[in-house]
Amino acid sequence: MIVRALLILALLIPALAAAQENGAALLVADSVVVENRSRLVATGNVEALYDGTRLEATSVTYDQDSGDLSIEGPIRITDPEGNVLVATRAELDQEFENGLLRGARLVLDEQLQLASVEAQRVDGRYTAMSKVAVTSCQVCGPDEVPLWQIRARRVVHDEEERQIYFDGAQFRVLNLPVLYFPRLRVPDPTLERVQGFLTPSIRSSTLLGFGVKVPYFVPLGPSRDLTFTPYLSPVTRTLETRYRQAFRYGEIEVNTAFSQDTLQSETARAYLFAEGSFRLPRRFELSFDIETTSDEAYLSDYDYSDSDRLDSAITLSRAAPLSYFESEFIHYQTLRDEERNATQPTLVLHSEYERRFPGIWGGELRLGGVAQGHYRYSDLDIDSDDEDNVVDGRDVARATAEASWHRRWTLAGGLRAGVTAQFWADRFEIRQDRASARSASQLTPAAAAELRWPLTRAGADGGRSLIEPVFQTAWVGGERPRIPNDESTRVEFDEGNLLSLSRFPAADRRERGRVSAAGLRFAHTAPEGWSTGFTLGRVWREDSDLAFTRSSGLQDEQSDYLLAGYLATDQGYAFSARGLLDQENGSFTKAEARMTWTNMRLDLEASYLLVGQDSAEDRDRATSEWSFDGEYDFNRDWSGEAYGRYNLVDNRFARAGLGVTWENECVSANFTVERRFASSTNLEPSTDFGLTVALKGFSTGGSAKEYRRTCQSF
Known part of the structure; x- marks a missing residue:
């Protein structure tokens, strides 16, 4: 019959109780036998709970003299964060912190699977695995090949830092080797903010050529971060940056880019967009919005913005039930070819x-x-x-x-x-x-x-x-x-x-x-x-x-x-x-x-x-245009989007684009194509192609939970 924890602990050796000084212990099994007053043997549907960690096994043997646990599988260990460690046999200490597991498989946050020949638990913090296969793809049988996997000679998972370290890693697609990394570090799926590379993207443009963007994220504490994105192509060398900081009563975000390209080889090109808002005492709110660029075509050439006029403003306002106050200072910068900043109302105080x-x-x-x-x-x-x-x-x-x-x-x-x-x-x-x-x-x-x-x-x-x-x-x-x-x-x-x-x-x-x-x-x-x-x-x-x-x-x-x-x-x-x-x-x-x-x-x-x-409104001819923007989910995995703006006076598109996204439990791939025609701010028409592929299961690739498939048995 089932033996509850209180009955077990009443008969159990004092050493087991001493092992649980920092947390409550619970043991449930079909049968429990105490041998020679120092050896506990639990068999049949064994479940043990200690300090938020749950152990499920076929049998557990505890030796009071050595303090070791011998566990027969199938074994399943679930920690308080929801990570799961599965094995066929294990030798662990009484706190599940050190030991050796055979045929081990570690599942992190119900997303990333790490399967190995054996795994070693060290200090309750590290899980060192040898001959490892890592993937977030659902594998339903021994002969099924995942869409992607990382094979490594050795993998160490640091539970405290929530990092995964690879030695001799080989990235495979449909079991075909594609890339090799002597050393590799990636954050596990439970970590939201960690220094490292984000998902890269590929862009091909008729203006800028074929290029690659590789973002690199740097956290500067719990409330600040900085992202660098180098953009390299035969035409340009660009560094994009984004800085974000949250305060107790406000937040700011600054986006910049600096470029050297062959489109304007004699001068450097750059832009700066910054915005923020702060809640002040007595219902006042201070906000700012800064927009500036080095030349009229830069934002359009690099697809940073569609604006043809930029406005930078700092605003102080207060809204109360019976009163309203606002004061703002604005600086305008026109990007239109037919306008000049010198003759526009550039500085405005209101x-x-x-x-x-x-x-x-x-x-x-x-x-x-x-x-x-x-x-x-x-x-x-x-x-x-x-x-x-x-x-x-x-x-x-x-x-x-x-x-x-x-x-x-x-x-x-x-x-x-x-x-x-x-x-x-x-x-x-x-x-x-x-x-x-x-x-x-x-x-x-x-x-x-x-x-x-x-x-x-x-x-x-x-x-x-x-x-x-x-x-x-x-x-x-x-x-x-x-x-x-x-x-x-x-x-x-x-x-x-x-x-x-x-x-x-x-x-x-x-x-x-x-x-x-x-x-x-x-x-x-x-x-x-x-x-x-x-x-x-x-x-x-x-x-x-x-x-x-x-x-x-x-x-x-x-x-x-x-x-x-x-x-x-x-x-x-x-x-x-x-x-x-x-x-x-x-x-x-x-x-x-x-x-x-x-x-x-x-x-x-x-x-x-x-x-x-x-x-009288500086409009020499009528303006007539229609625009559309739509997204459609074809099925669980495929979705598409389309957008465009059509000028009915000139009978041509001003801008048009298409996008296709394929997504399953372990991969998200997005392909886009966009055509921008000549206008007052976009002096040369261009066609851009973009491709982004993200591997799910790591913190940088997005969640793999929503698309988890169910294996079918026949």
């Missing part, structure tokens, strides 16, 4: 503050201010012949103070009414513009009244619907000062500003006179889980405003129709679209649409963008 006071005169009072300034490096006080219609060296600073009061009522029949009173005071200082005054001020009062009538319906089946017509009439006083338009050159008309008192994004332009707006909103949620909705809106003004561009949809006395809608289903499908419809010609001046479809096997996203030709 600060804003808003405070709300509920319960004032039955409504809510809001006070705020904005300080804004931008600087151009150019010293010219006239417009050169660069065709951008902007004075090359114009610098502008402005300060705005504003106050507004809002109140809402609910009338009979559920009608909602509201009034808004607002006042702005603006001051502008302008330098290096011969055609403009050096300073200007404006006072702008405004008032608005609105009506909403939300009509709701709840169906017997649980569905809910909303129809809400809305109307606003507003008046904005004052006169527009004769100052240049530097900030309000691009205006977006959408659902968010349909009822705004001014739809210009900055104070250098404000809407004037009487303006009315009307809209209709509909939303429906079905009990089956799908939902839909749409918004229709339009703006009427007393006089047309030529400060609005043609493509903004707001230039005429009657604006374009604003149309927006969405549809989402419980099957993972979602569609949204918005556009500005010109009543005169029945066409859209602006439009965008986005569709996503996500399920267990598919993740697809597609979008469409249309912006009409508008010389």
Whole structure:
């Protein structure tokens, strides 16, 4: 019968109890015999537990005089970390720390298997194995050959450092020798951070040729690390670096690269991207984002970024229930071929503050201010012949103070009414513009009244619907000062500003006179889980405003129709679209649409963008393009991805790529091909091929648990 630990320990020799001073002992077996008061023999389904380590065997013999354990297999030893050691026979000491195992097989973290003729346990820390075969591939029979394996003369596993050391290692693919390593060290799968090489990748590019990237990871303590990635090809010698550090109240990450190549052989090329954020006392947050590069084409040539303008910023902000503060300093760097950094607003300082006071005169009072300034490096006080219609060296600073009061009522029949009173005071200082005054001020009062009538319906089946017509009439006083338009050159008309008192994004332009707006909103949620909705809106003004561009949809006395809608289903499908419809010609001046479809096997996203030709926005011809990005799992092992951006005006792709991934329990392989066509930042078209192969089971190759196969018996 089964003998429990308490019965065993009551009869067991005192030496066994002394061996367990640092932990509880448990022994279970079908039969237990004590011979000559110094020899314990347990047979039949033996299980012994000591200090978190479990031993399973056919029989165990313990000699009190020598303190040795003789174990007959099959033997299975599981340590507290989940590592498993299997053997046919073992001679161990009473704490399982030293001894010899025959026909040993060590399984680390249920992933990496190390099979050997014999293994020796040393000090409870090392497992030294001879004539070893190592793999994370599932092997279901004695004649099955793993996809990959490492054969070694000797292997030592250090449980404390969680490292595996190989002597005379031979890497094999389908049992064919491929590489030989006299000495090799790799981290075991339980170790997440250790100095050493990461998974290499191969890249072939029409610009940079055939090259190899070999990352090397260096931990600098528990909260910092540094990764070096040499990139070598016939065209370039590049060193990429990444530095990361976590603090108690924040984190930073710095990515850099330094290159010497034949594309620009006379100069070195480099880039620096750094970002971080810190939580400060009293709800303040400090963040920074630095982006810079040595030349316009470097990021595109090496596929580091698709950005055509870089912005470096440092921001201090605070969000509280009744107030908001933000101050940021930004530096812009353009990478567009048709733009020059000297004539762009390169340095920008922006600060804003808003405070709300509920319960004032039955409504809510809001006070705020904005300080804004931008600087151009150019010293010219006239417009050169660069065709951008902007004075090359114009610098502008402005300060705005504003106050507004809002109140809402609910009338009979559920009608909602509201009034808004607002006042702005603006001051502008302008330098290096011969055609403009050096300073200007404006006072702008405004008032608005609105009506909403939300009509709701709840169906017997649980569905809910909303129809809400809305109307606003507003008046904005004052006169527009004769100052240049530097900030309000691009205006977006959408659902968010349909009822705004001014739809210009900055104070250098404000809407004037009487303006009315009307809209209709509909939303429906079905009990089956799908939902839909749409918004229709339009703006009427007393006089047309030529400060609005043609493509903004707001230039005429009657604006374009604003149309927006969405549809989402419980099957993972979602569609949204918005556009500005010109009543005169029945066409859209602006439009965008986005569709996503996500399920267990598919993740697809597609979008469409249309912006009409508008010389006032420096757009000599219309922009019309669609893009897509999708991933699909063909089966358990194979998956694919595709992405692209197609220019409908030029009838050609701007960028396209394909990728295929094959993955099982012991290998992950990814192959990609990408074609980038010429653009304002990518001066030469290029085609890139990439290949990455990672061996699972080591800490650098990813987990092998999720793809573990089940061996079938016949």
